Structure formats: structure tokens, C-alpha cells
Amino acid sequence: MSSILFEIKNSIGIITLNRPDKLNSFNREMALLLQDKLDECQGKEVRCVYITGAGKGFSSGQDLTEVSDPNGPGMTRILSEHYHPIISRIRKLEKPVIAAVNGVAAGAGANIALCCDIVVASISASFIQAFSKIGLIPDSSGTFFLPRLIGWQKASALMLLGEKVAAEEAERIGMIYKIFPDETFVENSMNIASYLSQMPTKGLAYTKQLLGHSGKATLEEQLQDEDIYQQRAASTKDFHEGVKAFLEKRIPKFTGE
Numbered sequence: 001m002s003s004i005l006f007e008i009k010n011s012i013g014i015i016t017l018n019r020p021d022k023l024n025s026f027n028r029e030m031a032l033l034l035q036d037k038l039d040e041c042q043g044k045e046v047r048c049v050y051i052t053g054a055g056k057g058f059s060s061g062q063d064l065t066e067v068s069d070p071n072g073p074g075m076t077r078i079l080s081e082h083y084h085p086i087i088s089r090i091r092k093l094e095k096p097v098i099a100a101v102n103g104v105a106a107g108a109g110a111n112i113a114l115c116c117d118i119v120v121a122s123i124s125a126s127f128i129q130a131f132s133k134i135g136l137i138p139d140s141s142g143t144f145f146l147p148r149l150i151g152w153q154k155a156s157a158l159m160l161l162g163e164k165v166a167a168e169e170a171e172r173i174g175m176i177y178k179i180f181p182d183e184t185f186v187e188n189s190m191n192i193a194s195y196l197s198q199m200p201t202k203g204l205a206y207t208k209q210l211l212g213h214s215g216k217a218t219l220e221e222q223l224q225d226e227d228i229y230q231q232r233a234a235s236t237k238d239f240h241e242g243v244k245a246f247l248e249k250r251i252p253k254f255t256g257e
Contacts (some may be wrong), residue, residue, distance in 0.1 A: 002018060003018050003030035004036075011047040011048065011256075012047070012049070013046040013049045014050045015034065015049065016053065017058070019054075023059070024057055024058065025060045025061060026059065026061065026062050026083075026108060028073055028082065031078075031086065032082070035089060041093060044256065046095065047198075047199075047201045048096050049095060050190065050193040051100065051116065053102055058099070058104065058113060058125065059109025059112065059113075060104060061108040062078065062108050083108055083139060087115050087141045091212060094201075094205035094208070095204065095205060096204050098192060098193050098196070099114075101120065101121040101122070101125045101167075102185060103126075104125065104128070105127050105128075106128045106130045107129070107130045110142070111138065114149065114175070115141050115145050118196075121179050122167065122182045122185040123179050123180065123182055124182050127165045127170050127175065127176075128165065129159045132159065148215065150174055198254060199254060200233075200239065200242065200254045203236065206232060210222070237257040238255065241254060241255075
């Protein structure tokens with residue numbers, strides 16, 4: 001059985017981390033397959049990406065048996081060949097990426113989720129920066145995204161103490177967008193993906209890129225970037241369809257072009 005399940009359904013690229021007996025912990029095979037599937041989502045037939053986990057968890061992070069294996073890839077390769085390319089692919093994808101956290105998200109699993117554009121969780125899910133408990137630092141972009149999501153002080157405490165954060169608390173402090181009941185989680189989270197998959201894909205991509213630029217830009221630089229990207233958005237077919245539909249008082253039919 002593949003460690004990554006993948007299907008394209010109604011313009012949504014659905015990626016499922018599939019090592020449920022290991023709480024979807026990452027080994028080399030799963031990390032490389034995830035990169036491959038993210039690459040497949042670059043195609044025009046995909047307009048939104050949905051990442052979730054099989055079984056009871058989203059991902060418990062790195063499979064430590066691989067780290068401790070003297071014949072394994074080693075920490076340097078695990079970071080440079082596994083996690084860094086995954087984070088880079090998610091951020092560079094020109095379409096929204098949803099992390100649907102259906103259970104525990106720990107270590108690298110938590111940080112891969114938090115780098116996505118929208119993070120939703122089932123009410124029974126939890127997040128933990130587990131690195132300090134084994135003498136490591138938070139990797140997989142955790143030190144970049146978590147302070148930006150919840151502030152430096154809160155992020156520092158969660159990383160140093162390694163405390164588990166329940167889904168309700170994660171939503172309250174702005175770590176994630178929204179929580180849903182366990183029994184309706186798949187339906188509710190897929191509804192978000194379905195909505196995004198029918199929206200103006202290029203406009204969403206430009207918004208994603210502008211948000212990425214904003215962390216290092218001055219106000220004047222950001223205003224200039226907004227000018228550039230707004231001109232690009234205004235030249236898309238979806239913009240013209242949106243305006244036409246508004247004037248005709250009908251629902252727009254966006255194509256992602």
C-alpha cells in the first residue's frame with residue numbers, strides 16, 4: 001500500500017498521508033512521494049489542494065526509527081531532501097493548499113500543516129512542537145510560521161515547553177482557521193476546498209504570493225507589489241467574468257484562467 005494516496009476530484013487534488021499504523025510519521029518514501037504529488041498538483045486540472053491524514057492522526061512527524069538507523073539518510077538529508085522541498089512546494093504552488101488536520105499533528109507534521117494557506121482541524125485534533133522533548137529544534141519552517149501566526153512569546157513557550165495545544169485553543173489563539181465536529185469534519189473541510197476550487201484561481205495565487213512578500217516588505221514596497229499583482233489579476237478571464245456576472249446579477253462561472 002502506498003504511503004501517499006492521491007486523487008483529483010472536482011478540481012481538488014486530494015493528498016492523504018497514509019501510514020496510519022505509524023500515525024502517518026514521515027519516512028523517506030512518504031516524504032519523496034508527497035513531493036511528487038505536490039508537483040502533480042501544479043497542473044491546470046487542480047485548482048485547490050487538500051492534505052489530510054489516514055486513520056486517527058494527521059502526522060506525528062518524523063519516523064524516529066529512520067533517524068536512528070545508521071544506514072538511514074541522516075538528519076542533514078532528511079531536512080534538505082525531505083522537509084525543505086515539501087515546504088517550498090506548498091508555498092510556491094499557485095493555488096490554495098488546505099491542511100485538514102484530522103488528529104494529532106506533531107513535530108514536522110504540525111509544521112507542514114501550519115505552512116499551508118488554510119488550516120482546519122477536527123475538534124479532537126491537537127498540535128505539538130515535540131522537538132524539545134528529544135533535544136531538537138523546531139524544523140520544517142516551524143520557527144518561521146508559528147511566531148507569525150500566534151506571536152513570538154506564545155510560540156517561544158510552546159516550542160520550549162513542548163506543550164500540546166488542543167484544537168479549540170489552536171483556533172482561539174489564531175494558530176488555525178477553524179475547527180469542526182469530528183463527525184462532520186470531512187464534509188465541512190471538503191466544502192471549503194470545493195468552494196476554493198471554483199474561485200478565480202489566478203487571483204487566489206496572487207493573493208498568496210502577496211502575503212508571502214508582506215513579511216519582508218516595507219509599506220511602500222507592498223503597495224507597489226499590490227499595484228503589479230492587481231494589474232495581473234485585472235487581465236485574467238476570471239476577472240472579466242466576475243464583473244460581467246455582477247452586472248448581469250448572476251453567479252459567475254470561473255475557469256481558473
